[in-house]
Amino acid sequence: MTELSLHSLRDLDDDALAAAYAPRAEPWLRVNFVSSVDGTSQGGDGLSKSINNDADKRVFDALRTQADCLVVGAGTLRSEGYDVPRLPLVVVSRKAEVPEKLREAPYGRILMATVASAEHLDATRSLLGEENTLVLGDDEIDFAALKSTLADRGWVDQLCEGGPQLFGTMVEAGVVDELCHTVVPRLLGGDGLRIMTGPDVDVALEPILLLQQDGTILGRWLIS
Numbered sequence: 001m002t003e004l005s006l007h008s009l010r011d012l013d014d015d016a017l018a019a020a021y022a023p024r025a026e027p028w029l030r031v032n033f034v035s036s037v038d039g040t041s042q043g044g045d046g047l048s049k050s051i052n053n054d055a056d057k058r059v060f061d062a063l064r065t066q067a068d069c070l071v072v073g074a075g076t077l078r079s080e081g082y083d084v085p086r087l088p089l090v091v092v093s094r095k096a097e098v099p100e101k102l103r104e105a106p107y108g109r110i111l112m113a114t115v116a117s118a119e120h121l122d123a124t125r126s127l128l129g130e131e132n133t134l135v136l137g138d139d140e141i142d143f144a145a146l147k148s149t150l151a152d153r154g155w156v157d158q159l160c161e162g163g164p165q166l167f168g169t170m171v172e173a174g175v176v177d178e179l180c181h182t183v184v185p186r187l188l189g190g191d192g193l194r195i196m197t198g199p200d201v202d203v204a205l206e207p208i209l210l211l212q213q214d215g216t217i218l219g220r221w222l223i224s
Contacts, residue, residue, distance in 0.1 A: 009055055009213040017062050020209055021180070021220065027151035029071075029158040030178035031167050032063055033195040037183055040192035041164060047080060048162075055213035056182040063180060068155035071113075071146075074099060076163035084109055088155065092141065092166055096124045096133070108132060113146050115139055143173040168198030176223050179205065185215035 012020060023030070034052045035041045043050030052060070064070070070085055074093035082089075084105040091098060091110060096118035102110050111132045112124050117139050125133045134149055136142045150158055160166065160176075170176050181195070209220040 004207055004210050006210045006212050006217075009058065009211040009218060012211075014062070017058070018066060020211075021059070021062055021066065023066070023157050023177075024222075025177070026156040027147055027158060028156065028177050029147055029160065029170075029175055030063070030180055031160040031162070031170070031176055032060065032180040033162060033167070034060075034182040034184060035195050036186045036188040038187050038189065039194050040188040040190065041162075041195045042192045043188070044190070044192075046192075049080065051184055051186065051188070052182070053184055053214075053216060055211075055216040055218060056184065059180065059182065059211075059218050063159055066157055067159035068157045069150055069159070071150075071158055071160040071166075073163045073166035076161070076166070077102065079163075087159075090134075090146075090150065092146075094118060094139075094141065096120045098124055098127060103127060113141060115141055143170050143175045147175050162195075164193050164195055164197040168196045168201065171196065171201050171203055171223065172199040179221040179223060181219050181221060183217045183219075 033041055034048055034056050036051060042048055067087055069088040069090055071090045074091050077091060077099045084102055089110050090113050092113045094115050096112055096114035097120040110128055111134060112128055113134045113136055115137045116135050136145045204224040205221040207219055207221050211218040
């Protein structure tokens with residue numbers, strides 16, 4: 001494994017930052033998370049936005065600028081209060097229930113990745129359209145099929161923003177190429193969520209980039 005040096009985020013202009021975070025293949029599915037040093041992915045209010053900072057926000061924005069689409073679990077969309085992003089947003093839900101704040105989105109901006117047995121499948125098809133309702137299994141979502149289906153639409157740079165359960169499930173499925181992880185210089189304790197929950201996995205990571213700003217560490221980790 002190649003030894004890495006820690007570089008200053010401030011030394012990178014926007015073009016250099018984009019190059020530093022360039023995908024390594026197509027399609028490329030990466031997951032972006034922020035956490036405290038002790039691994040908590042939320043502040044005391046249960047939101048990730050309460051622990052991020054300027055350094056994290058800069059990389060967060062850079063990743064979104066590069067991405068062709070977002071992939072986010074329905075629970076995270078609700079708890080974090082997502083508005084309609086400028087990118088196509090793929091909601092992942094085995095119930096196929098579109099979060100309330102997203103139901104008035106322009107046609108084609110919201111997609112649903114779900115299963116044939118989903119409770120709200122018919123209603124979601126009516127709301128989003130047949131072509132934007134992706135049925136990817138009977139009872140469990142086939143994440144390899146999701147990745148390839150999005151790539152077939154030309155969305156090869158795929159950015160997942162959680163939540164932890166979705167991250168764990170996708171790692172178990174072997175479809176995640178990279179973790180982008182920001183560690184903010186705080187200890188939060190308590191019983192807050194880690195960045196990954198769900199199935200027991202043991203997956204090797206390879207660091208390929210480490211940046212720092214005011215004690216915040218930002219890294220790219222390839223997932224074997």
